[in-house]
Amino acid sequence: MAETTLAEVMVELAGLEDPRAREVNERHGDDHGVNLSRLRAVAKRLKTQQDLACQLWETGDTAARLLAILICRPKAFGRDELDGMLRAARAPKVQDWLVNYVVRKNPHAEELRRAWSADPDPVVASAGWALTAERVARKPEGLDLAGLLDVIEAEMKGAPNRLQWAMNNCLAQIGIEHAEHRARAIDIGERLAVLKDYPTSPGCTSPFAPVWINEMVRRQHGN
Incomplete structure (x- = not known):
């Protein structure tokens, strides 16, 4: 059957x-x-x-x-x-x-997040970073946010597309959710310029981290 x-x-x-x-x-x-x-x-x-x-x-x-x-x-x-x-x-x-x-x-999500983030296969690593971005937003306790920014600053610019996208998402989530790291996250985004020219439909928010961060923070504060 x-x-x-x-x-x-x-x-x-x-x-x-x-x-x-x-x-x-x-x-x-x-x-x-x-x-x-x-x-x-x-x-x-x-x-x-x-x-x-x-x-x-x-x-x-x-x-x-x-x-x-x-x-x-x-x-x-x-x-x-x-x-x-x-x-x-x-x-x-x-x-x-x-x-x-x-x-x-x-x-096993947390164990896999740690293992995948450090995997040499960029597709697997992108899954680890996607899980990290989710934790940054929902359950950041225990994460080294400054350390994550160090890795993003050093590696995001040259990362393959899917890994770069996941790292950029993580960068944006750090800037959106954690005010103490916001200025550095925006600065990293500005200097690396990843996805700065990404085509964005009218009414949609650009995935360029500085624009994304500022827009989400503006919405959170109702400005």
Whole structure:
């Protein structure tokens, strides 16, 4: 029955394939053509099914892996299992969802954050920095924020794109959430000029850290 269920789901995912969605997704490095709202609707119907989630993941298909993330039990995975999954998750959306929807809710999240942040693979390291940025914003106790700024100052400018993006997010979160480090965070952002010219849609905030920090602080204070 489990195999039949997997087969049925794979057929359904194939039926959701949209060439225009694939074109947009592939520009961001994601090799699938399923509209994410439709994918979430499938997940809502299936509800939590850990065994099916594992089978979907094993297919290696990007849309199937995104669905697996939505229907799995985040706390059911072991540390090494998550480490292997992240290293196999080369599509950016799969990596982002795995980190945000699964690893963050797993008991091994802090251990993996430390290990991944220092990993020589920049894609793995970016996941560690994404978890660090989240901790900076939500649970900074025990973090060496000045030390994080030292690393960002030394390494962000030359980091590969996905790692650079995650480090920049961490820089911005330090500046937004921790007033005592705000001036230094803005100064680092100004000097490194990472994402300064990033195209930003009207009404959206630039990811350039000094602009991002100042705008979020302004909103927090209602100015």
